[in-house]
Amino acid sequence: MNNPQPQPKRRLWIGTIILMIVSWLGSVGQSSAAEEDQSSGGAPASADMPTSWEPTALSNTDFSIRRRSTVELWQDRDRYRDAVLEAIRSDDLETAERARWVQDRWRRGIFAETSPEMIQRLAQLEPVEAIELLLETADFASATIAMSESIGTLDFETITTRVAITLDVRFPVYARRALRSGREHDLFEFLNVAATTKELAVCRRDWANLIGAEAHEQAFQERMQSWPHSRSEPTRCLLAMLDGDADTALQIAEEADARMRSEPALDERQPAQTREDAAKSMSLTRIVRMIGSQWKELAEDSAHAAREFEQKPKTIETWTEAIEHWSDALIAASRCDDVQLERQAVEGLSLPEPRTPSPDRSSRPEATEDIEPIDLAAETRALAWRTLLIHGYLEEAIRWVQIDDPGDAAMIASSASKSQRAIELLDFEMRQTDTGLAERIDAAIEAQRQLFEDNGSIDPNTVRNALARSSTGLAPEVESLFALMRFFLSVGRDDAAWRIADRLSIEGLSCRRGTSSSTYLVRDYVLLSLMMTNRTDWIIRLGFRDWETEPSLVSQSLIARISIIDDYQVLMILSDLVRSHAPHLTPQDAFRTACEIARGDQSDRQEHADWIPILAQSLRDGSLRRRVNQDAQLDAFFQPHNRVWSDLFVAYGRPDLAEPLLRRRASTGDLDAMYRLAQEYRFASSVSDEALNQSFEKIWDIVATPQSDEDSRFRDKVVTGIDAIAGQVRLAMDRGDQQSANQLILDLNAMACTPSTNVRQHIADTLAELGQFEQAKSIYQTLLLMTAISSEPSQTLIDLARSFQGFTIKATKRAIDRTESAVRLEPDQRPTSLPPGDQELRRAAVDWFDIAFAGMLTTFEYRPQIYLIYPRLISRERLEIDLAERLNGPDGVTRISDDRLVKQVKHLQRLDRMDITTAESILPLLRQASLDEVADQFVNNILEAAEEHLQLFPADAMIANNVAWASAMNHHSLERALELARRAVALEPDSAIYRDTLAEILARSDRPEEAWMIEKGCLLDDPSQWHLHEQLQRFQKLSKPR
Known part of the structure; x- marks a missing residue:
């Protein structure tokens, strides 16, 4: 944005001075001897400029003196800055005007040594724009002065905000230029002035450490006192933690929390939302203690606070506060092994008795006096059940969840391998699947049609009742079917799940949210529900039904989300391509083929590889563009800069086809x-x-x-x-x-x-x-510290903690978690030896993930099963690290006790009764630690859970196979394992994986010849699997006479 135009009376002298400066810097020889001396950049001659300068020189009757005085002030900022500030406050208008002009030059980084070209560029810019230009040209010293001159001005906050954004984007460029030009200290001085955020404070600190500069921390701490508390307190706390001064960090955090408690925002007379927002920022002490593993202190303080709220009169506010504190108490107590306090926290978070959800308030059991769980805010109820669930208190958590959504409660039970409990929560009899399911679907469809009709009624009472029944526009019976569909998929009943998905995707079944004029197909909600599963093939299959003339925009958008190219318009372009080269296909089949090409998973790359050169040719000859040229919105996909097609070709392993497109993009x-x-x-x-x-x-x-x-x-x-x-x-x-x-x-x-x-x-x-x-x-x-110590919760910390775990994999050359169902290593082949440094790095990574996840249970909403899956990953990693330390301690000396290992094993089985991953990959290490009885009991529990599950779902071949393999890896209960393996093979005889499991168990049962014959057949079916070659060789050696 350009400067405002000067008033007419000012234009003459301002223009004269600018012209004089530019010409003076360009050619010195045209001035008098005295003026040449001035323009050289040295100190002014004493005859022209007295040592004690007077502001009246700027308003002298002699124009040459006014001009020379202005230039001298501008030229020697170090000497005359105070004089300029004094002149700005002068009552004489011309004196103040000329002084402000000098300061404006400084605020734009215009000095005697500035080149004429830069003077012209800088003079046309606003101060903040000039600072950015100075940074881009690596003139950090001038940028520092320009920033300094803006301090105290009305627009300083605006300038610092924009400069912070600029540094956030462009700092790497400035850093490299500073290093290469020897201006590292100039950049540090600029950061000294510009650091007005937590991130810039860390940037300043790290840059000082890198270049070995004196950080002047005391002066910087004093400057931070002018910042808002919400910014300065986390920053001071963070800097202390980065310096390793945990005590100072805790002191700062406690003082910050004490100040917040005394703020009027927490006054009971303030609106509830105001108090809630203030309370959310009262977390520094909690954060510092979690980072520093001060679990004992956090547990005791949180429990004390929870009891205080429980002793107050029962209100929604006091119950909410108690739950929040009991949540922290449980998190901390479980991590410092305070069993008594953990038990108290569980009791404080639990409902007194199982709850049966009912829309009729009078029929719901009481919670505390006249307050019921449903009266609490949804996030408070969520905090209670999530805290209980991540610590393995499954039933206590389910009682909370079923108040809001029995379907979610069922999925939690299913994820913990409690299938019978899941069925109860879904209110379904498995023995009536054939007849009962059809009736339930019909009833749900009728309920949905009635709800849609009621939402469109002209009767306000009818609409009000419909909204009370469902705020989403979906009948509760339909939402229950979605949960049942996902449950069927999780237990191998794909046939029953498909019946639900197919029947709810019929023509004319729609929903409307309240009085909204927009209507949606229930089929689109089916697709949305399937997004939570791995059945992307169903999403494609249902995305364009026979009764449709074209796929809906919603279905295209959802399918695009499972594709390599997340743009639904690509699907239509590919569909045109398929139709033009395969005219015999129906529009639905052509669309499904296009979706599979765009999805590009392994099976798609094999089945549709022939379409890729056809696509490349149609792009080269322009035929595809001509087919869709009637749609102007699609034209962008055929411009040189578009990356869609080159990305698709690379994904299909055809960089040769991508190269011409990349060259075209590069040329632009x-x-x-x-x-x-x-x-x-x-x-x-x-x-x-x-x-x-x-x-x-x-x-x-x-x-x-x-x-x-x-x-x-x-x-x-x-x-x-x-x-x-x-x-x-x-x-x-x-x-x-x-x-x-x-x-x-x-x-x-x-x-x-x-x-x-x-x-x-x-x-x-x-x-x-x-x-x-x-x-x-x-x-x-x-x-991690920068992200954790914040006044606002952020998903970034969880993402960063997961990335840090990924980094530790590379750094320690070990895989952290094994999610495959068949890890094919013998127990003595699994690497258990980790150097102490690697062990600590991996332990730090899992601790960070634990802190990030447990510390933000109310901040973000995941699918309910995640609150079991993430704790399992964390617990497995901790157990594996402890076993590595136990097995490789010097001379048998270790701090890892049997009780500690047993506690972790039991916790894992509370999170999942059939924890196959732990059984197959970690229990063999537990046996090496002489805890065979614990490992045997773990496997026995898995076998017992599997038998219960298979009674309900006898066709679940995957569970039968995985449990059989886990038992084989522990060389335990091989007869029961053999029975399960044979069952899996009988259900899916074409599966090489299941037959390989059967062969492994036979080999371990001293029947290597049978194992060799089965494995030979597996290899014939799938010769690309190197593991099968290794298995065949091993079984052959075992078959030789011994």
Whole structure:
């Protein structure tokens, strides 16, 4: 935005001074000797400028003196800044005006040494725009002065906000330029002035550490006192934690929480929402204690607070507060092994007795006096059951969940392998599946039609009753069927699940939310429910029914979400392609083929590989574009910059078809295409290293080109530039040029000081890929603290903790969790030896994930099963780390006791009665730790649960196979395992996996010849599986005479 035009009376002298400055800096020889001396940038001559300067010089009757005085003030800021500030406050208008003009030059970074070209550019910009230009040109010293001159002005907050955004995006560019130009300390001085956020404070600290600068922490702490408490307190706490000063961090957190408790926002007279928002920010002490593993203190304080609220008169507010504190108490008590306090917390969170949900308030059992669970806020009820569930208190959690959604309660029971309980919650008799299911579906369809009619009624009472029955527009009977459908899928009853999905996807079955004029097909809700399963084939199959002339926009959008290209319009383009080359197909079949091409999973890549060259040819000759050219919205998919088709070709393993498209994109300045091309050339070794290096360098040069509001095309492409530098590192390593590689890695470390947490993480992952694990670990550790210590909860912490676990896999060269149902390693082949440093790294990773997940139970809503799945992953990892330490401790000395291991094993089985993963991959290690009885009992419990399950679902071959394999891996109850394996093979005789399990059990039962014959048949059916070759060789050796 340009400056406002000066008033007419000011234009003459302002224009004169600007013209004078530009011409003076361009050619000095046209001035008098005295003026030449002034314009040289030195100190003014004493004859022209007295040592004690007076503001009246700016309003002198002699124009030359006024002009020279203005220039002298502007030229020597260090000497005359106070004088300028004094002159600005002058009562003389011209004096104040000229002084403000001088300050405006400084606020734009215009000084005597500034080039004429830059003066002209900077003078046309607003101060914040000028600062950004100075940063882009690496003139950090001028940018620092410009920022300093804005302090105290009305627009300083606006300037700092925009500069913070700029640094968040462009800091890596500035960091590299500072390093390469020797201006590291200039950039630090700028950060000293510009650091007004938590992220920038960490950026400033890390940059000081990198360049070895004196951080002047005391002065910076004093400046933070001017920040709002909500910003300064988390920042001070974070900086203390980063310095390893946990005591100071805790003190700051406690003071912050005490201040918040005294704020009037928590006054009972304030609105409930105001008090709730204030309470959400009262978390610093809790966060610091969780990060520091101060579980005992947190448990005791939380329990004490919960009891205080329980002693108050029973109200919704006091019950809510008690639940929140009991939640923290349970989380902390379970982690410090305070069994008594854990029991109290469970009691405080539990409902007194099982609840039967009912829409009739009078029929619901009482909770506490006149207050019932349904009266609590939904997030409070969710906090209670989630806290109970993640700690394995399944039934206590289900009692809460079924108040809101019996279907969700059933899915929780199913995920914990309590199938009978799930059936009870779904109110369904399995023996009546054939007849009872049809009746239930018919009743649900009729209920949905009635609800749709009531929502469209002209009678307000009818509409009101319909809204009371369902706020979503879906009849409760239909929503119950969705839960039953997903349950059937989870227990192998795909036939029954399909009957539900198919019948609810009929023509004319619609829903409407209240009085909304918009209507939706129930079929689209079927697709949405199937998104929670792995039946993407059903989603495609149901997405375009025979009674439709074209797929609905909702169905296209949902199918696009399971595709390589998340754009529903691509489906229609591919559908046109299929119809043009296979005219015999119905519109529905052509659409399904198009969806499968777009989905691109392994089976799709095998079945539809022939369509990829056809697509490439139709793009080259323009035939596909001509078929869809009537739709202007689709034209963008045929422009050179579009990446849809090249991404699809790469996904199908055809980079040769993607290369021409990538070249076209690269020719338009698409940096992502340029980078991908360079990567493809590197993998193919089709160009020289020098050419590749130049390609990567060109990408960075484009990213680093000074950006402005008028030309900001590459402003946000910094990550691509970072990837290009990583490409140069790999090239340098490949050719053995370690010196160049080290310099580039130093650049990456400097860029990692960025205030952007996303870019920091990207650099950390990049460094890990380059083998720089220590640097990556350090970045991650800072990142985790930056994200955790915040006044606002964030999903980012959970995502970051999961990424940190992924990093530890690379750093320790170990897989953390095994989710496959058949880990094919013998117990003595599983790696259990981890160096102490690796053990601590993995332990830190799982602790962070635990803190992130348990600490934000009210913040984000996952599918109910996630509150069992994530705790299982965490517990398995902890158990595996403890076993590694137990088995590899020096001279048998270990801090891992039998009781600790047994507790973890029992906790895992509370989370899932049939925990196959633990049984097959961890129990053999437990046996190595001389805990055979514990392992045997675990397997016995799994077998017992499997038998109960198979009585209800005798056709569930997967459960039979997986339990058989788990038993075999522990060499336990082989006869029962053999029976289960034979059952699985009888149900699915074509499955090579199930027959392999049967062969494994026969081999372990001293029947290797039979095992060899079965395995030979498996290999014939699936010769690509290397594991089958290994099994065959092993069984053959066992078959030889011994």
